[in-house]
Amino acid sequence: MNSIRYEQDAQGIVTLTFDAPGAPVNTMTPQWQADLTSCVERLYAEKDGVRGVILASAKDTFFAGADLKAVLELKPDAGAAVFADIEITKKQFRRLEQLGRPVVAMLAGTALGGGWELALAAHQRIAVDSPKIQFGLPEVTLGLLPGASGVTKTVRLLGLLESMPYLVEGKTLRPAEAHKLGLVGELVASADQLRAAAIKWIEANPNAVQPWDVKGHKIPGGTPSSPKVAQALAIGPSMLRQKTRGLYPAPEAILACMVEGAQVDFDTALRIESRWLATLVASPVTHALIGVFFDRNLVKSGASRPKDVPKWKASKVGILGAGMMGAGIAYSNAMRGVACVLKDVSIERAEQGKSYTKKLSDKRVARGIMAADKQAATLALITPTAAASDLRGCDLIIEAVFEQRALKATVTQEAEPMLAPGGFFASNTSTLPITGLATASARPDKFIGLHFFSPVDKMELVEIIKGRQTDAETLARAYDYVLQIGKTPIVVNDSRGFYTSRTFGTFVMEGCAMLEEGIPATVIENAALAAGMPVGPLAVLDETSLSLSVHVMAQTAADLAAEGKRFDKRPGEALVEMMVKEFKRPGRAAGGGFYDYPEGEKKRLWPGLKERFEKPGVAWDIAELRDRILYRQAVETLRCLADGVLESGHDANIGSIFGIGFPAWTGGAWRFIEAQGLDAFCARARELAAAHGERFTPPVLPAGWAPGQKVG
Structure with a gap:
């Protein structure tokens, strides 16, 4: 076996140590899955001489979970193969917990995703009480579902309502929090105390079984038909849809899996879980979100940092x-x-x-x-x-x-x-x-x-x-x-506005341009939300200050004049200037802008917008408005890449998501372009330019162009 060490001591306690060769973390690779199957087979073959099993890691972390690079390689028709594959892994987890011998997971480091699901296959989890360690099932943030028994077991340990933050939202836990919830049975002060604690528990619990294997086990808080749970589930899907806008399939799949699995026996629930996972793994949104994960890792590993300069710390x-x-x-x-x-x-x-x-x-x-x-x-x-x-x-x-x-x-x-x-x-x-x-x-x-x-x-x-x-x-x-x-x-x-401010400006000004055209403000704000932006362009401009935008325009005009150039206002900018200078509505901090902010009440759109800007009978199409919001930012991103302001696709993706709120379901502004294909993206951008103005015109790019290649 290459990734797991099987060692048995004189007292009959077997330690399975996960140690993927040449890798910084343990993941569920095909080799690991084969090794786990071999280990479980051996445990059953030598069961009479086994008193207990300890799950351990030779890495700094316990286990990192699924091999995400392999997920990115899956094609749209991979669902059946994924179902079969995850069922094999869960079969080994199930056989391990039904071995008839106590199994303890020693957690000296972080266990997330599949790593935590592996820990849940143990009858007892003992962890080092460190704030640096995290446990949980954050698969939803990657567009996935905890499909290696995570949904099924968490519901049966915590209940339908209590488990929602940890499954639907992907909330993670520190060891002390996990212990308080009963997900970790014991805490120790340091890693060198883990083994003694594990052996002590094995000796005290020779006939350990999982809670769901105890006859008469009931889900805490009740099943979906219980009055309190049923009441919450009646509004749960609509509340979830309000958050996801229907753009993120994973949270809804997880909720469905939780509810369906809670109405059947444990093993049937596991199969339901596998089917739901199979519907997600090859989704474009899943691949986009995993792409963001890898982009962040690239950034944090120093991908855009000069390589030949020693590491440094500020004192x-x-x-x-x-x-x-x-x-x-x-x-x-x-x-x-x-x-x-x-x-x-x-x-x-x-x-x-x-x-x-x-x-x-x-x-x-x-x-x-x-x-x-x-x-x-x-x-x-x-x-x-x-x-x-x-x-x-x-x-x-x-x-x-x-x-x-x-x-x-x-x-x-x-x-x-x-x-x-x-x-x-x-x-x-x-x-x-x-x-x-x-x-x-x-x-x-x-x-x-x-x-x-x-x-x-x-x-x-x-x-x-x-x-x-x-x-x-x-x-x-x-x-x-x-x-x-x-x-x-x-x-x-260097450039005026750099990347994020320059591109953020295109978002808010496109909203203002729509308002100039007479499109109702409520339609504009909802079109942005429907596209996946966290907030509408008018609302966010109120927060950042309309007066600041006017100041930036004035500073830009002065700078360009000093260079002998003319400053031409873009669509939407004259409207912002009018809001500040004529209507005296410079933004939220100064009392109001596009919105009113009555004390003690929810903000609401300023009625003057309807009176002064909306045009009765103006035609609009929500899909077209969504495209304008996304493409305007993506075209500016492409220009920044072509101009050399941006030098890499990963900086474009991370900057757009975490700097300007470009929807994460796209994987970032550059991945949004890539997903369509550069030619198809530019063709659609030119259609928008013909209909709405040259600001949508993409740069002319040479054949074979890629980020990092400056044009002109």
Whole structure:
């Protein structure tokens, strides 16, 4: 056997150690499945001499689950083969738990997906009590279903309603949470205590059986016909459809599998589970979501980082500006143990910025996920100040002041001399070209853009922008820093708006262009939701501020005028300017924009939109509106790739999903193009251009073009 070691001690306890050769984690490869079958056969053949079985791992994690690369290779007609394959795996799990000997899973590391399903095949799970370890069934996030008995067993352990967050939403658990739910039977302080605890349990439970094999076992909380459960299930599907918009098949398949399986015996439920999995594995949405998983791993492994620069860590970071962005950046540093100096024009404003971290960490303390002493240590890492001299010795200084070129130049020149030898300077700008901002720097080669997204504590993406003179060491260190504070970096080349702001602008302005055409605002917002955007373009523009968009237009016009170029407003921009200047509705923060925000009530569209912009009888088609919303962003992504602003498809996909909310069901803006084929995508884009304007016209690309190849 290549992937499992079978070892029996003098007391008759067999340890099956999972150890895939040459791989960082264990996965359910065909070799592993064959080895598991051999191990189970041997256990049955030598059963008389076996007192118990321990499941262990030689890796840092317990088990990673399915081989996702193999899933990506499945064709649409693969359902029958997948059903047969998963049934073989489940048969071995079932034989293991019905061996008549106690089976214990020793969990020294994370067990997710198929790995957790393997752990559920044991009668007892003993885990190291570490906050770094995760358990659970997050298959739904990959468009899949926990098909190796995960749905069936979780329902029978927790009940239909209690198991929904862990199955339909894919919520994961720390060991202490799993223990509280009864999914883990015992916690130990360290890995070297696992084996003794496992042997002790085996000796105390020689006749262990699974709960569902006990005669008379009932599902906690009741079956689907129980009044409380039936009431919840009556509205469950509609609530789920409201969240998924019908774009994500997996959550609905999981719910159906849960309900159907709860009405039959255990073994029949397992077969139902296999059938539902077979309907999902070759789905385009599943492949797209798995593609996002691999793209994220590529990014986190440093795919866009210069390879020949040593790894680096920041010890002290300076942050200029303690407003919403600066305070969020300080929080992200402190929560990852990075000391930072938070500077503003007064100590009062700097202290107010620090209080943001206290406010967020207070919530964590109240929920019991952060100890009071840990909170105190975290807050101590943030030094509020009004003095530039306190920045002395920073490895990195991040400017996060207002989007005004002159102001950014002033704070750059004041703070940059405080950098430690070899330190670098970053601007948190969302639109202003980095090369232009770097003219205020004494070391433009050590100047870079770090575009954080609001709210920083929740948004994981950071867009790293290379100026024309930014050197490889600065880029590599910026990349390392973003990973150090737990964020996900993408790398782009310099241009106005970079990638995310430039493409986000096309989304919101397309919504405004539709409003200019007289299409009802409610139709526009719902078309965006139907396409899979998290929020409508008018609502999101209210949040980001219409006045900021007007300011950006003015700054762009001034910059272009200085270059001897003319600024022409795009469709939708004149409407935004009218909303701010004529109707005095600059956005939510200032009281209202496209929406009204009555105190204590839900927001609602401003009635003035209907009076001033909607045109009775204007024709619209929801499918066409959906295409306009998606294609406008995808065409801009293609232009960014052709222009060399983006250099890779993975940065385009991750940036579009996590930066601008492009629907995850597509796998990202570049994968959305790839899925149709470049020629077919461009043909549809040209149709939209003919109907709605040249903004939809795709770039002219040479034959054989691929991301990373700059055109022109």
